[in-house]
Amino acid sequence: MKKEKTAEDYMRLALREAEKARQMDEVPVGAVIVKDGAVIARAHNLREKNQQASAHAEFLAIQKASKKLNSWNLSDCDLYVTLEPCMMCTGAISLSRIHHLYYGTEDPKGGATVSRVQVKQIPHIGVYPKELTGGILKEECAEILTSFFREKRALTKQK
């Protein structure tokens, strides 16, 4: 019998997406969307390549999942993202009615799920995601970001 996947397994797939972003010199954040145990969308941050402020990993994953299901309503889906979503993405998660949001590491500066804004405490908007779990593979999700920015700073100093 096939072993059921854990939240960590799905977050590892999101981390692979983050790694793709890193290789493109994009801030390394990745996301996957899961329905009935199957990954139906995966995406990574593409802000610089696309020149779109909205090209965040979880945002692109939501767009892909809606396209695949031909529905804006993703209430049967869970979302895994390596970094706590920003205000835009938290709003998109709420509007698309994602069931369970799992994130890796917190974003104290721009996070709008638990850091700058506590989404579950906002009436109406906070109805979705229904469930919210942070800290999945927290260290790996934080490390890929920290090392990216460490390298950036080192390069800037060299110049």
Next chain:
Amino acid sequence: MKKEKTAEDYMRLALREAEKARQMDEVPVGAVIVKDGAVIARAHNLREKNQQASAHAEFLAIQKASKKLNSWNLSDCDLYVTLEPCMMCTGAISLSRIHHLYYGTEDPKGGATVSRVQVKQIPHIGVYPKELTGGILKEECAEILTSFFREKRALTKQK
């Protein structure tokens, strides 16, 4: 000499976009983006047609403007939208660094600019929009929404 356009003039163009949405049986919200006095993007709500939770008027307008300017950074642009932006759109406005946000009527239920969330009070996220003005053609912007939902309710009762 050509008379300079006022905020009301641009909001009237956003209202025309809202009217296009109404004719498609979409919730009637419209938006335009202005740079150096010229309208560079216009859009209306297309959630049902596109089956994307993110297909809000101002959100689509931001994507169009970034495509046109080939830049995610819209710090030279102003945005006019008939309804107070939701959390997703307020986040997108912040990320794309819109200079001045003008909205028509408030959204007490889902608005995340002044209603449910007061964006200018959030450190870091609230840096943009730099300026925020509500209540431009407030009555017209509210009326198109009220009459849309009044008709919807009447139709539901008939069924």
